Structure formats: structure tokens, C-alpha cells
Amino acid sequence: MIRVEEMEPIIIKNMSLKQIADSGQCFRWRELAEGLYLIIAMDRCLFAAQAGEEFRFSCSREEFDRIWRDYFDLDRDYGAVRARISPDDPYLRCAAEYGWGIRILRQDLWEVMVSFLISQNNNIGRIKNSIGGLCRRYGKPISADGHNLDLPDGFRLPELFAFPTPEALSGASETDFLALGLGYRAKYLKHLAESLSCGGLSALRRRLERADDGTAREILMSYYGIGRKVADCICLFGLHRDNMFPADTHINKILAKHYKDGFLYEQYQDALGIFQQYLFYYDLKGVGKE
């Protein structure tokens, strides 16, 4: 068993590493062992171990408070959010109870854009493979030095790579992306990487930050290959706009089946994205059917 013991263990409620890893919002977490995850984000790596509400992290306390507390969205009380679900909404209550440990991570905007561009009409396993390939080919190596890990004999850590920059990806061709299994999305990524290279990403970020939700969606949809659903995913997962409610095949199926009389969009304002994740995960795991 691998031991992670740099920090004193801390207690976190309403968080399940396994549920987050399986929730389809991030595609690069890796389960190294039961309850132990390797997380790469923001050009850093982190080893995280969970036993009940007790968590151990491989970074210093200072780094955790400065970087990862925000990444895990720990300043939001998800228990209070769940308590807002209407008593007359039994399906969402069940979904939220099932996915009690899901949180909306504060991920890097560019990584989210690329990830959900690739996600369209695709399955999560293949999305993970494609993104993993992109990082191996075009991402900068990351070191796990400084992380205090007690590794069992013979255990070898995988090579770690940062998510590739727009500039790194714009150097690749559509054929290169096809070889990584991107399919027809290869040309979308080629366009996106080129238009956001050389300062384009920073400019976009600034525009999005001062745009309202509708405008942010429109800006994102103006890019080749980004439609309504992907734009909403980028707003939710890349900009942490918790009132966005991306409707994919799972959500549409749920709405048609269990919400023929409507969904409480107004009442659930500014928590819609979290509730969407509960519903998505519930259906993804096959619990919510029938």
C-alpha cells in the first residue's frame, strides 16, 4: 500500500474522491489503489488518499491551502446545497443522496475547453485515452519530487505530464490528432489551438470573466466545434458558473422521463450545475434507470 504522509490528515465532509473521479467532469485523475488518487492539474501533481472523511495529501499544508483548497471547492458547503432540494423532487433527492461526495472542481479553463470539445458524441473511456495521449505527446513532464510518498517495493509511478498549452497543440496537425483517436473532432481542436495560441487564450479569458452567462455562452459557441452543450460545460467546469445546466444525452433522457411537468430551474438557481452533476452521475452509474 502506498502511504501519503506529508500533511497532517484533515477532515472534509461531502467529498468522495471516487465519485469525483467517476463523475465525468475531469478525465485525468488516476486511481492508484483503493481510495488513492493521482491528480494532475495546473501543472502540478497531487496524491490524495481518502478513508471516510479523513484525507491525506502529498503536498505541504501551505500549498494545499494556497492551491488545492480552491481546486476542490472546499469553501462551499455542499450539504447546505443539497438541503435546498425540494421535498417534492424525489428523483433529485435520490440522485443527490447517491452522489453525495461530488463537487464541482475549479479546473483550468483551457484544459476544460479541450476536454469537452473532445467529449462530444464520445464515451468517457475514449475521452480519457485521447486526453492522456495529448498530454504524453505534447505536455511538459512534471516531477513528483517533494511529495512524501511511501511506495511499496517494485511500485513505479507513471510518467507525469502537464496539460499541453495552445501553442504546443497548434504545432500538431489534424492527422496527429486523428492518430490519437479524436475522430472528426481533430479538426475542431486544430482550429481551437491555433486561434488561442500566442495570447489568444489570455484575451479570451478576460472577455469571459466580464461577460454575463448568456454572453459567455455565445462567445464560446463562436468557436468551430463548440455548440450549446459544450459551451455550457465550459462555463460550469472551466469558469465555475454553478448556475449552468449542460444538457447532454443523459440529462435529456432524465428530463423526458422524470420531469415531464418541468424542472425547478428558478428555484435551484446558482446550484443548477451541482444538481446537474448529481443527475448525470446517477444515470451514468445506471442507478437512476427505472
Place this chain on the structure above:
DNA sequence: AGCCAGGAAGTCC
């Protein structure tokens, strides 16, 4: 073999 996967663009009307 056909259908599905965290859909979007193109092409009709």
C-alpha cells in the same frame, strides 16, 4: 449488425 457515447456542423425547407 446496429446502437450508443457528456454533440455539432451542414444542408435542406
Place this chain on the structure above:
DNA sequence: GGACTTCATGGC
């Protein structure tokens, strides 16, 4: 504005 088709590709 819709409805319908096409787009890659692996898994079941």
C-alpha cells in the same frame, strides 16, 4: 426557426 444527415471510432 426546426428536422434530418453526416461526421470517427471503439465497445457492447
